[in-house]
Amino acid sequence: MPDRQNLPYRPRVLSGMRPTGKLHLGNYMGALANWVKLQSQYECYFFIADLHALTTDYADTSGVAPNTLEVALDFLGAGLDPETCTIFLQSQVKQHYELPLLLGMVTPLGWLERVPSYKEMQENLANKDLTTYGFLGYPVLMASDILLYQADFVPVGQDQQAHVELTREVARRFNHFYPKIIREPEPLGTFPVDVLPEPQVLLTPSPKLPGTDGRKMSKSYGNTILLTDPEPVVRQKLKTMVTDPARVRRSDPGDPDKCPVGDLHKVFSTPETLAKVYAGCRSAGIGCIECKGWAADALVQILEPIQARRASFSETQAKEILNAGSRRAARRAAQTMEEVYAAMQMTLTREAAC
Numbered sequence: 001m002p003d004r005q006n007l008p009y010r011p012r013v014l015s016g017m018r019p020t021g022k023l024h025l026g027n028y029m030g031a032l033a034n035w036v037k038l039q040s041q042y043e044c045y046f047f048i049a050d051l052h053a054l055t056t057d058y059a060d061t062s063g064v065a066p067n068t069l070e071v072a073l074d075f076l077g078a079g080l081d082p083e084t085c086t087i088f089l090q091s092q093v094k095q096h097y098e099l100p101l102l103l104g105m106v107t108p109l110g111w112l113e114r115v116p117s118y119k120e121m122q123e124n125l126a127n128k129d130l131t132t133y134g135f136l137g138y139p140v141l142m143a144s145d146i147l148l149y150q151a152d153f154v155p156v157g158q159d160q161q162a163h164v165e166l167t168r169e170v171a172r173r174f175n176h177f178y179p180k181i182i183r184e185p186e187p188l189g190t191f192p193v194d195v196l197p198e199p200q201v202l203l204t205p206s207p208k209l210p211g212t213d214g215r216k217m218s219k220s221y222g223n224t225i226l227l228t229d230p231e232p233v234v235r236q237k238l239k240t241m242v243t244d245p246a247r248v249r250r251s252d253p254g255d256p257d258k259c260p261v262g263d264l265h266k267v268f269s270t271p272e273t274l275a276k277v278y279a280g281c282r283s284a285g286i287g288c289i290e291c292k293g294w295a296a297d298a299l300v301q302i303l304e305p306i307q308a309r310r311a312s313f314s315e316t317q318a319k320e321i322l323n324a325g326s327r328r329a330a331r332r333a334a335q336t337m338e339e340v341y342a343a344m345q346m347t348l349t350r351e352a353a354c
Contacts, residue, residue, distance in 0.1 A: 010041075012042065012044075018052050023227050026218065027074075030206045047329070069318060094330065096333070147170070150336055157203070174195070178195060210260035211225075213241075
C-alpha cells in the first residue's frame with residue numbers, strides 16, 4: 001500500500017464514530033455518506049473512537065471490541081476505501097493517550113463544565129455514574145483526536161459546531177503558551193506556523209431522518225433501520241412506522257410534510273415517486289401501507305449495495321485494515337508529537353528517556 005503522506009498536499013480531514021454496534025441509516029446519512037464523498041477530495045482520517053466509548057461505558061467494556069468490528073465492516077460497506085483514506089482504531093495509536101495529558105495541563109476546568117453535552121448526557125444517562133475524570137475530560141480527548149493530525153477541517157452537522165469551537169480554543173491556548181515552529185516543506189513556502197492549527201468546521205448536510213416511531217433515529221430509542229437489515233426486516237419495520245395522525249381512516253387525506261414516512265421519501269425516493277406520494281396522500285388516493293411499500297423500495301435500493309460490499313470483507317480483513325490504518329495514523333501522529341514536545345522544550349527529556 002503506498003504511503004500517502006508523501007503525496008502532494010491535500011487539506012486534511014478528521015472524523016470518527018464511537019463503536020456502539022452496527023450503524024443505522026441515521027449514521028449513514030448524517031456522516032458516513034458524506035465521508036465517502038470527502039475521501040476523494042481530502043486527505044482523510046476516519047477512526048473508531050473506542051477510547052471515547054469508555055467515558056460512559058467504563059463499567060462494562062465487553063461490547064467495545066465486537067462493536068468496533070461491526071463499525072469497521074459498516075465503514076467498508078458504506079464505501080470507505082482503505083486505499084484512499086486512513087481507517088484506524090483510536091486505542092491502537094499511542095499518541096491518543098499522550099496529547100490529551102499535555103493539553104489537559106493548559107485547559108481551564110470551566111471550559112469543560114460549560115460544554116453543552118456535559119450536563120445533558122448526565123441527565124440522559126442518569127443510570128450511570130458520570131462523575132468521573134474521564135467523562136469531564138472527554139472534550140480534551142476529542143480535541144486531541146483532531147489536533148493530533150493537524151486537521152484542516154472537521155466535518156460536522158450544525159448542532160456539533162460547539163465541539164469544534166472548543167478544539168479551536170484549546171489549540172489557541174496551547175499556541176499562546178508555546179512558540180511557532182518552522183515546518184518544512186510547507187505547500188505555501190517556509191515560515192513560522194503554529195504547532196496546532198485551529199481546525200475549521202466543514203458543515204455537512206444532515207437531512208431530517210426519523211426513526212420508526214417518528215422521533216430522531218437513534219439506538220437509544222430502539223427505532224432504527226440498520227445498514228445490515230435484510231429486505232424483509234426493512235419492510236416489516238416500515239409497516240409499523242407511525243404516519244400522519246390526521247389519517248385515522250383509509251379515506252382520510254393526509255400530508256406528507258407531517259408524516260415521518262413522508263420524510264423518508266424526501267431523502268430516498270425519486271422525484272417521480274415523491275410526486276405520487278404527495279398526490280396520493282393528500283387526495284387519499286393511496287393508503288399508508290402502499291406509501292410505506294414505496295419507501296421500503298427506496299431504502300432497499302440504498303442498502304443492497306452497502307450490504308454487498310460489507311459481505312465482501314471478512315472479519316480478518318477488517319482487522320487487517322484497521323491495523324494497517326492505525327500504523328499509518330501513528331506515523332502521522334508521531335510527527336505532531338515531535339513538534340509538540342519541541343515547542344514545549346521537552347525534547348532533551350525525551351532524548352534522555354530514550
